[in-house]
Amino acid sequence: MFESDLFRFAELMDSSFINRLSTSDSFTPEDMKKANLLEQHASTLLEVKTEALHSLSRNMADSTVIEEPTANDSDRMNVWTMVGDELKAIRELQYLIKRLNHCLAKGTTGGDE
C-alpha cells in the first residue's frame, strides 16, 4: 500500500470528476460524496504545504547562506525550482478547493430547495 498523504489525496482524484467540476453545474450524490472527501484531503494538504513552505522560505530568507541563486549555482537553483513548483502546486490546490466548494454549495442549495 502507498502511505504518504499525497498518495491518499491522489487516490481520490479522478480526471472525469475533475473535468465535470469545471464544466457542469449539476452533480450526482456520488459526486457530492467524493467532493466532500476530496475537499477535506485537499484542505489538509494545502494547510500543511502552505505552513511548511512559509517556514522553509522564512528560514531561507533569514539565513545568509541561502541567497538567490546565480546561473552556475545548481544546488540553489534546484532548491529554488522546487520551492517554485511547490508554490504552483499550492495555487492549483487552492483552485481545486474553490471548485469543490462550488460543487458542495450547489448540493447544499439543491437539498434545501
Place this chain on the structure above:
Amino acid sequence: MKFSTDYMKLAMLLDSGLLERIETVQSNELLKDDMNKAKRIKAILDPMLESRGEWRAPLIRLMNQVVQFSTGIRGAVFTRLLGYRMNEAAHAQNKIDRLTALGMLSSELDFDCDLKKLQGHINSFILEAEKVAASNSILKDMAGGGE
C-alpha cells in the same frame, strides 16, 4: 480544469482501483484502459522522479546549513540586541519553523518512496500487459488462420 504541475497531473491519473490492480498485477484482470493509463503515468513519473532527485540532496545540505546558522549566529545576535526573552521567543519560533520545514521534507521523502514504489509496479505492470497483449495477438492470429 487544466492543471499544470506534474504532481496534479499525476494525481488525476491515479485512482484506488487502478492502484490496487497495479499492486496485485494479474494478467487476466488487466483492462485495456489500464495499459493506456499506465503508459501516461510512466511518462509523467520517470522525469518527475529524476527532477525530484536533483533537488533532494541540495535541499538537505541547505537545511543543515540553516539549522547551524539559526542556532549559532542568529542566536548570538538576538541575545546581544534584544535580550534573553526575545532570544527565547525567536528560538522557539525557529524551532517550530525548522521542525515544520523538516516535516515537509520528511513528507516529501515519504512521497518519493511511494513514487519509487509506483514506478516499480508500473514497470512490471506494463511488461505484464505487453505479454498479455502479445499472447492475445498470437491467439487472434491462430483463430484468424483457422477461419
